[in-house]
Amino acid sequence: MAHIETKHFLASEIDIDIGKNIVIMNEVDARELGLGPNTRVRLIKGDKTRGAFIALTKTMVPQGKILVSHDVAVDLRLGKEDTIGVKPVPVPPSFIGLQKRLHGQRLGQDEMYTLIKDVVDGILSEAEIAAFLTSQIYYELSEDELNALIKAMVEIGSKIEFEDTVYDEHSIGGVPGNSKVALIAVPTISSAGLLIPKTSSRAITSPAGTADTMEVLARVDLTPDEIKEVARKVRATLAWGGKLNLAPADDIFVNIERKLSIDPWHQMVASILAKKVAMGVDNLVVDIPVGRKAKVKDLKTADQLAGLFIRQAARLGMGIRVAITFGGQPIGRTAGPALEAMEALKAMIERRGSKSLIEKALSIAGLVIELSGKVSPGQGVEVARSIFESGKTYEKFKQIIEAQGGNPDIKHDDLPIGSHTYTIEAPIEGAVTHIDNAAITAIARAAGAPFDKGAGVYLHAKIGYRVNRGDPLMTIYSSSSVRLQEALNIATRYSPILVEGMLIKILP
Secondary structure, three states: OOOOOOEEEEEEEOOOOOOOOEEEEEHHHHHHHOOOOOOEEEEEEOOEEEEEEEEEEOOOOOOOEEEEOHHHHHHOOOOOOEEEEEEEOOOOHHHHHHHHHHOOOOOOHHHHHHHHHHHHOOOOOHHHHHHHHHHHHHOOOOHHHHHHHHHHHHHOOEOOOOOOOEEEEEEOOOOOOHHHHHHHHHHHHHHOOOEEEEEEOOOOOOOOOHHHHHOOOOOOOOOHHHHHHHHHHHOEEEEEHHHOOEOHHHHHHHHHHHHHOOOOHHHHHHHHHHHHHHOOOOEEEEEEEEOOOOOEOOHHHHHHHHHHHHHHHHHOOOEEEEEEEEOOOOOOOEEOHHHHHHHHHHHHHHOOOOHHHHHHHHHHHHHHHHHOOOOOOOOHHHHHHHHHHOOHHHHHHHHHHHHOOOOOOOOHHHOOOOOEEEEEEOOOOEEEEEEOHHHHHHHHHHOOOOOOOOOEEEEOOOOOOEEOOOOEEEEEEEOOHHHHHHHHHHHHHHOOEEEEOOOOOOOO
16 A cells, blocks of 8 residues: 555544544545555644544545544544544554564564554554554563653653752542542642642552542643643643643543553553653652452562562652552542542541541651752651741742632532432441442442542441441432442442341351
């Protein structure tokens, strides 16, 4: 197909969500170009090019015209009706690298760069990108491959630079309720005089990511210029990284990981560190929660993952500390964007809250403060606690909300949560002995989180609490009665909260 010349068409964006990298073309035009369904093509408009895949129609599009998906229209800066060149593309060299990975062979730096470039340019299909991600489950990236992946992800995208030293904190997640920790940690760190322009992804497999939760209170889809302006004003941001073109391959990977409900270790490390390098982060604290139903199940595994972060950060010239934290039950009492925003805001206003939330947020903030050299090792958490209890954390958080276009005077009672609710009660008198993180996550997501901001769960009891029969254990919230019923079906099937009494078993 390489000898076929580029053919030009009048192109428009289709006002239907048909997926990414799609071109709808009349069958007659496609035949003339030697194209079939799902054929790889390159789209050309001036000096801009974009990969895409063909979908055929007999009647939707007349000859001489094409329709393109929204992402293609944005990348090519398509007007209402522009002329676009369409050129068939042979099998790209990155496909050979993908095949090597699928057979457990290692990729060099140039091969990795080519693969990531084709991911960003739309040359590889979702199925091919999914194959690259799943290959990592069966054949883990080597440390050299991981370093090459991080560097390629950074190089193929924008970078934001600051004049001051940049600090950040990031959790690998996997524990429901974890997204709100940053809402307390970031303003605390900033109040200590440090610059922390934090960007976060949206949830992949959890009920909420930090960006989902912060979006309840303020804009998170900031541009690079807005990020720099907010950071200049208040020395902190809580933004979504998806609009910044920082390591853009990561957003493509995350969307596919979300569909597959996977999060390969090495890809996760690459995702976190690439975004931080592109953001100009000099010093980073990484949080690894450990628990039976968390992403990381035991301390031995956590130590291995921490070592991976530390070695890769050293190769990138980044200062790092890794905090291994308790992930055996949800953080705080809530899981889901609005509920978590409500809990974090209430804690900052009242200067107290769920111990697991406050202790974790202040411990993470303390470690970042220690990385700055402002305090001696071991003293950071007390400095962070003093800032939080003085009300400075809340005042800084209000500044961040206002700088990002939200209402700084909003109170936790003002936040809208799901109108359809159901409360699960204790079946017997006893103590809560186990909370299943995976079940809580499944229930919150079935209720609609994170896309339904008001969906999620509120835990009335945590591990160790004594309850009487009929006491509330957990309330499920949703904006849809249908989704609430789906969440209840999961709760019935998996028993997310275990209450045990003194009598364990009776034998006849």
